[in-house]
Amino acid sequence: MQIYPLGDAMDWNKALELELIAPKTDCRLIIVGESKDGQPFCCEENFKIEQIGDSSFIVFLELSGLYPFDKLEHVSFIEFSFKDHGLLYFTYVDLIALELKKTCCLLTLSIPDEIHTRQRRRFNRSKLSIRTPVTLQIVGIRGQSIRKGVAFAGQLLDISGGGLSFITTNRLFYRLFLEFSFILPHFPHPITVYGEIVRVTNIGHDAYRVAAEFRHTPETILNEIEKYCSKVGGLDH
Numbered sequence: 001m002q003i004y005p006l007g008d009a010m011d012w013n014k015a016l017e018l019e020l021i022a023p024k025t026d027c028r029l030i031i032v033g034e035s036k037d038g039q040p041f042c043c044e045e046n047f048k049i050e051q052i053g054d055s056s057f058i059v060f061l062e063l064s065g066l067y068p069f070d071k072l073e074h075v076s077f078i079e080f081s082f083k084d085h086g087l088l089y090f091t092y093v094d095l096i097a098l099e100l101k102k103t104c105c106l107l108t109l110s111i112p113d114e115i116h117t118r119q120r121r122r123f124n125r126s127k128l129s130i131r132t133p134v135t136l137q138i139v140g141i142r143g144q145s146i147r148k149g150v151a152f153a154g155q156l157l158d159i160s161g162g163g164l165s166f167i168t169t170n171r172l173f174y175r176l177f178l179e180f181s182f183i184l185p186h187f188p189h190p191i192t193v194y195g196e197i198v199r200v201t202n203i204g205h206d207a208y209r210v211a212a213e214f215r216h217t218p219e220t221i222l223n224e225i226e227k228y229c230s231k232v233g234g235l236d237h
Contacts, residue, residue: 009114010089016052020084025049027059027082029107030173031095032138033075034150040138041072044173050106056096061105069100076149079141079175080109091115092146132156132182134166140177143196143215148179154210156182161226163195163213169206172197178212187228193217 015021027047035041047059059080081090097108134156138149154168164180172178176197183190195212203209214222 008117010117011114012091012112015089015115020089021049021052021082023049023051025082027080029059030079030081030141030175031072031075032077032141032149032176034073035071036073037071038150040150040152040170041068042138042171042173042176043068047107053111055111056108057111058106058108060107063100063102063104069098069105072098076138077140077146078109080112087117089115089117090142092141092144132184134180134182136166136168136181137179138172138176139179139194141175143177145177145194145216157209159184159225160229161214161222163198163211164193165209165211167203167207167209169208171208172200172210174198174200177215180212184228186232191221191225193221193225 012021025048027049029043029045029047031041031043033041045061047061050058050060052058075095078093078095079090080093081088083089091112091114093112094110095107096110097106099106099108132155134154135151136154137151140146152168152170154166154170157165157167159165166180174197177194178197179192179194181190181192193214194216195214197210197212199211201209
């Protein structure tokens with residue numbers, strides 16, 4: 001597992017001492033794994049903290065209908081996050097137990113060592129009008145590479161030295177960290193890059209347009225993409 005620097009970090013016990021985390025605190029979970037039909041499983045929901053122990057804590061979600069956990073085969077990783085005075089705190093946790101009741105869902109999660117904060121950065125992008133198949137894998141969240149999930153397909157729409165956008169039938173979320181593998185037309189070799197999702201737009205039934213900004217990709221590859229875009233001809237965003 002490879003972890004990239006995230007900026008400021010706070011010990012979990014310090015967060016408890018400052019009462020940033022306490023029972024009934026609102027939090028958010030992003031759960032990534034694989035569904036029973038072999039497709040990527042992505043779920044993002046608001047939870048409340050039920051109780052906090054020495055080695056685990058429990059969060060709950062009130063259910064108002066069907067919920068996708070019955071489709072979950074296994075979990076690759078879970079991001080736990082919350083906000084305090086407008087500042088976002090986030091970390092990774094492990095799933096210890098999942099209990100579905102008639103009116104709520106309870107998740108028992110591991111206690112993390114640290115909680116991180118990081119200011120989001122945005123980049124201006126130029127677009128290249130080009131379409132080509134792309135193979136994707138979810139590898140983490142917020143630029144952290146945790147482990148690779150199941151591969152799925154998409155259609156590349158545009159690309160620049162700063163990022164790309166694509167269409168997929170798989171539902172994805174803002175902040176997910178992906179690996180992209182593709183071959184650009186008239187380009188001499190395959191390309192593998194990494195990017196963080198910055199925008200998801202539902203464009204029809206089970207179809208999503210997703211924009212991602214490159215993260216942790218070698219400058220040599222980014223320079224090759226920029227040269228390719230300049231040669232083919234870019235369009236303003």
